[in-house]
Amino acid sequence: MDASDLIAAPRELGTPRLRLESPRPAHAAPFVDSLVRSLPTLRFIGWGQIERDLAWSERFCAGGAAMVEAGECLIFNAFRADDGRYVGRIDLHSFDFEAPRCEVGYVGEITLRGQGLMREAVRAVIEMGFAIGLARIHALSDARNERALAFAGALGMAREGLLRAYERDPQGRVCDMVMFAAYNPALAAWGSGPVPGPAPDPSPGSPPCP
Numbered sequence: 317m318d319a320s321d322l323i324a325a326p327r328e329l330g331t332p333r334l335r336l337e338s339p340r341p342a343h344a345a346p347f348v349d350s351l352v353r354s355l356p357t358l359r360f361i362g363w364g365q366i367e368r369d370l371a372w373s374e375r376f377c378a379g380g381a382a383m384v385e386a387g388e389c390l391i392f393n394a395f396r397a398d399d400g401r402y403v404g405r406i407d408l409h410s411f412d413f414e415a416p417r418c419e420v421g422y423v424g425e426i427t428l429r430g431q432g433l434m435r436e437a438v439r440a441v442i443e444m445g446f447a448i449g450l451a452r453i454h455a456l457s458d459a460r461n462e463r464a465l466a467f468a469g470a471l472g473m474a475r476e477g478l479l480r481a482y483e484r485d486p487q488g489r490v491c492d493m494v495m496f497a498a499y500n501p502a503l504a505a506w507g508s509g510p511v512p513g514p515a516p517d518p519s520p521g522s523p524p525c526p
Contacts, residue, residue, distance in 0.1 A: 317413045317416040317448075317449045317450070318387075318413050319386075319387030319388070319411075319413070320387065321387075321413075321448050321449055322384075322387040322388070322389070322390055322411070322448075323385070323386075323387040324448075325390055325444065325448050326444060327384075329392060329440050329441065329444055330397070330440075331397075331436050331437065331439075331440050332436075333396060333397055333398075333433060333436060334394050334395065334397055334403060334433065334436055334437055334440070335394070335395050336392040336393070336394045336395075336406070336437060336440060336441070337392060337393055337395070338380075338381060338384050338390075338391060338392060338393075339377040339378075339380040339381040339384065339391055339393060340377065340381065341374065341377065341378070343377050343393045343402075344370060344373040344374040344376075344377045345370060345373070346393075346395075346401075346402035347373050347376070347377065347393060347402065347405065348368050348369065348370055349402070350402050350404075350426070351368055352367055352368070353425070353426055353427065354423070354424075354425065354426040355367060357463075358423070361423055380407075388409075388411075389407055389408060389409040389411070390407065390408040390409075390444075390445070391405070391406070391407040391408075392405070392406050392407070392437070392441055393405050394406065394433070394434070394437040401428070402425055403424065403425055403433045403434060404422060404423055404424035404425055404428075404433070404434045404437060405422065405423050406420065406421070406422045406434075406437055406441045407421050407422075408420055408441065408445055408450075408453065409421065415451060416449060416450050416451055416452075417450060417451060417452035417453065417454065418445065418450060418452075418453055418454075419453070419454055419456060420438065420441065420442065420445075420453050420454070421455070422434060422437075422438050422467075434467075435467070435470055435471060438471055439471065442471075442498055446500040446502070446503075449503070450500060450503075451499065451500050451503035452497055452498070452499050452500070453497065453498050454476075454495055454496060454497035454498075455471075455473060455495075455496045455497070456479075456482075456493045456494070456495055456496075457493065457494050457496070458485060458491050458492075458493060458494075459478060459491065459492040459493060459494050460491070465494060468494075468496040469496070471496075471498070472498065473496035473497055473498045474496065474497055474498070474499075475494065475495075475496050476495040476497055477494075477495055478493075478494055478495075479493045479494070479495060480492050
């Protein structure tokens, strides 16, 4: 696997309730509107520490689109299929093509929490990642971010462990991180026991996305 697989990856995904699209100029306004509404809950998100404006959002979306086209990462903005309402942002980044593995990140619209929409969106992106050849997709969450820990568990990811003094949080403090991961059953290593992946989704409700 290499960057060419990301360049060739789908730019749009669909689920029963959602459409997911790679960043484009039309996403800038709904993205920044959601960011402003959600700001009080984004203390663990680096770019969510201060109020942003449309010009910043346009640059942010354009930068994301450029990274996708260069094969550096995959980014999707999710919208409800019925009315086009913005749901959240999901990205696959920090790729190790040799493994092959990457990290997943996600931030959801605060007013749509509890409907299972972000869980549906993130599952779709994880499944797409496995389809293009990834063996592992992991999530790192600040150990204090209980909402994110619950969300990763609801996705069916396996909690692998606690990483002490792993990185600095957006406020500059050294913090502990928790590692979760999902594994591609077709590509994961032999002899390690059952391979957990995204768990069945029995109901529309879910722990809120970070």
